[in-house]
Amino acid sequence: MASSRLPSSSECHDGKCRPCTDLAASAVYFQSSYLDTLFGYIKEACPYKKYSCTSTIVVGDLAAAHRATCEFEPCWCTRCSFKGSPADLVSHFTLTHAWSAHKFTYCHDYIYNTDEMDSSFVYTDKMDSWMVRYELFLGESGGVFQLVVDLAPFFQEFPFPLVTLVCVRNSAAAAAGPVYTYSVTADAPPTERRKLKPEIKEVASCPDWRMERDCFPLLPAMLREEQTSKIVLVRICVSKSESSSASCSS
Numbered sequence: 001m002a003s004s005r006l007p008s009s010s011e012c013h014d015g016k017c018r019p020c021t022d023l024a025a026s027a028v029y030f031q032s033s034y035l036d037t038l039f040g041y042i043k044e045a046c047p048y049k050k051y052s053c054t055s056t057i058v059v060g061d062l063a064a065a066h067r068a069t070c071e072f073e074p075c076w077c078t079r080c081s082f083k084g085s086p087a088d089l090v091s092h093f094t095l096t097h098a099w100s101a102h103k104f105t106y107c108h109d110y111i112y113n114t115d116e117m118d119s120s121f122v123y124t125d126k127m128d129s130w131m132v133r134y135e136l137f138l139g140e141s142g143g144v145f146q147l148v149v150d151l152a153p154f155f156q157e158f159p160f161p162l163v164t165l166v167c168v169r170n171s172a173a174a175a176a177g178p179v180y181t182y183s184v185t186a187d188a189p190p191t192e193r194r195k196l197k198p199e200i201k202e203v204a205s206c207p208d209w210r211m212e213r214d215c216f217p218l219l220p221a222m223l224r225e226e227q228t229s230k231i232v233l234v235r236i237c238v239s240k241s242e243s244s245s246a247s248c249s250s
Contacts, residue, residue: 048072051085071173078134078146086144086168093136101136102147109185109235110137112147137165139238143180144168145203147236163234167205174205178240185235203238 039059046053046066053072057063067073074083082092093099104110112135137145148164165182167174180203 046070046072048074051088069172071170071176073170073172075168075170086142089168090136090138090144093134097134099134099136101138103138103140104236104238105140106238106240109237112234112236137236137238139240141240143238143240145180145238163236165203165236165238167203169205171205177242179242180238180240182236182238184237186233 042059043056044059044063046055046057048067048070051072051074053070055066055070057066072085074085075089076083077089077092077097079097082089082096084092090101094101102110102112133149135147135149137147139145144167146166146168148166149162163184165180167180182203
C-alpha cells in the first residue's frame with residue numbers, strides 16, 4: 001500500500017521525481033523470497049542463439065557463467081573481423097577469401113599436393129616477415145579444420161614449410177570434445193618415396209591456436225629426389241576420439 005507521504009506524479013516539479021531521502025534513511029530492507037522466486041523464472045535466450053545455441057538461461061550471474069562456457073560462442077576469422085559458427089566460417093573463408101576446401105575421412109590419409117615454393121594464396125603478416133598459406137579441411141561429421149602452412153621468414157636461404165592443422169571451434173567446445181589428433185607424412189614423386197617419420201600431434205583449436213600450435217617441419221632436402229623438383233606430397237591423417245589416447249595408425 002502506498003504511503004500517504006509520497007507525492008503523486010502530478011506533484012513532481014518539472015516532471016522529475018527523486019527518492020525521498022528522509023524515507024530512504026528510515027526504511028528497513030530485507031530479502032524477499034517471493035521476488036527471488038519470481039526472478040528465478042525470468043529467462044532469456046542465450047546471446048549466441050543466432051549461432052545455434054538453444055539454451056534458455058536465468059538472467060543475472062548464471063547468464064554470465066553460461067556465456068563463458070557456451071560451446072556455440074562464435075570464432076573469429078584469421079584474416080578479418082568476421083565472426084561466426086564453424087559452418088558460417090566455411091562459407092566466409094571460401095567466398096570472401098577464396099580458400100580451397102577439401103573433404104576427408106577420419107583415420108584415412110588425405111594426400112595434399114603442395115608446392116612449397118609456390119606463392120599463390122599466400123598472405124604476409126603486418127611485418128612482412130612471415131608468409132602463411134591457408135586451406136580448409138572438412139571432416140565427415142561436420143568438423144572444420146584449417147590447414148596452415150607457414151613459410152620460413154628467411155625463405156630463400158631456408159625454404160621449408162611448417163604444417164599445422166587447426167580445428168575451428170572455441171575453447172568451450174574443445175573442452176567438451178571430441179579430441180582430434182593428426183599425423184603428417186610427406187614424400188616426393190615419382191618413384192621411391194622418402195617419408196618423414198610419422199608423429200602424432202593434438203589438433204589445436206581457435207582462438208588460441210597461434211600460441212598453442214605445434215608444427216610439422218617439411219624439409220625439402222629430405223623429400224625431393226632432385227633439387228629442381230618443388231612438389232611435395234603431404235599425407236595428412238586426422239583421428240577423432242573421446243580421449244587423446246587414440247591416434248591414426250602409421
